[in-house]
Amino acid sequence: MAKVLMNGNSAIGEAAIRAGCQCYFGYPITPQNELTEYMATHLSRKKGCTFIQAESEISAINMVYGASLAGVRAMTSSSSPGISLKQEGISYLAACELPAVIVNMTRGGPGLGSISAAQSDYFQATRGGGHGDYRTIVLAPSSVQELADLTYKAFDLSDKYRVPLVILGDGMLGQMIEPVEFSYEAPKEPIIRNNALRGAKGRTSRIVKTFTSNPATVEEINWSLFRRYQLIKQEEVVWDTFMVEDAQLIVVAFGIAARIAKGAIKSARIEGMKVGMLRPITLWPFPAEKVREVANRTNYFLVFEMNMGQMIEDVQLALEGAGEVSFYGRTGGVIPTPNEVLRVISRLYYQKGLK
């Protein structure tokens, strides 16, 4: 297929349809409305597929819960305040070991915040988000093409481990238009998982629930989840690096911030500064081992995020005190420029006496 121009939100929609997403439930919020709109136009026209604009975010996530129980690939999307509302449902999905794809096109917060791009939902996404002892896989794309590719991958991963998965984008990725290519076709037949609740004809009935009065049973569920999380940590960590081989200073950034940082690093290289970048693509599981590996080459790290400093905690945890970690961030929906990050890099580079 040739390249087409699409905004990030629509690209997620198209990729989801091609990944065999059969149900989408949404509720409008800027800056992710184009995704809901895309599904309203395109998913609803596909045979056997369902689009519903729910009456609220809570309702939408619970519809996902139901669809996932019935064994089909289901998805919802929102932006920060709406994602907060969905947390109860995500916790329930995790408890029932049900796959689901949840898209968060993050905007400025806390509260209603602003409608411009931010990355301040990192903690919420990577620590589970709702109540209870659970995690979600978190994918952080940094271009429209990657939004499409990771959306496709998201459904497979979520199904494989039977855990809810969060795609953590931001308002800018959702709104910007870039050329994108879809290299796969939608499945001919709907994908139905085993063990789905689709009527008990010919078998004994089954109940899927999240409450039991016996704490030991709940503990066992937690162990089952925990073992799976250990496996995900072993198998599914994804990252990208840029010019780290000889780097004296490593910038760690994800999503749109990584893209801005890359521009700054290219300029820094022209000025002779040896700067590289580590970009986590899975935010959970976090590429801690990779952080330690690049720390064998340099002690100096700059974490750059569009928040007040959240991923920096994972970098520090990974380094176990080994490196010197600085931070630069803008938040609330303010979009930093590559030049701004370049100034931070230059200052740090010379302050630390790097050559």
Next chain:
Amino acid sequence: MLVKTIIAGFGGQGVLSIGLSLTQAAMLEGRYVTYLPSYGAEVRGGTANCTVAISDEEIASPVASTPEFVIAMNQPSLIRFQNQIQSGGVLFLNSSLTQAEISRGDIEVVQVPADNIAEELGNRKSANVVMLGAFIKKSNLVSLDSVVKGLKDTLKEKQKLRAINKEALITGYNLF
């Protein structure tokens, strides 16, 4: 080389759509390109703008704080963006709807009476495309052929509109 253009005007003047045409032409030429619309709680008749970044390598940020080119289709856009243009950059002004009060001597100003020309051609709504024609000629960012080919793709089923737009585009292109 990375070149960023901000296109601004009233909502309804078609500033976003000529931004898209430019983006599409760049894509057809195999360049890296990003398009970022301004969005927000805009009011009817208020201003709309978009930023198009075209480059030979990956684009770090789709935002332009100091664009090389600005197309101002109305007076508020002129006021808002003229100070942002990079020194040595070019301001394209829809002189039908603006009174040029240029406060800077370090930029080039290209005046295009886009609305007047479009009206003469018989369709005032195509003023944006007249401007696009003039812009691609002066800026040399993308070729006329690519834009025409792009229009063909976006207006696939609307042959009449395609003809009107093509005429407007070429008229604008031949101004300079």
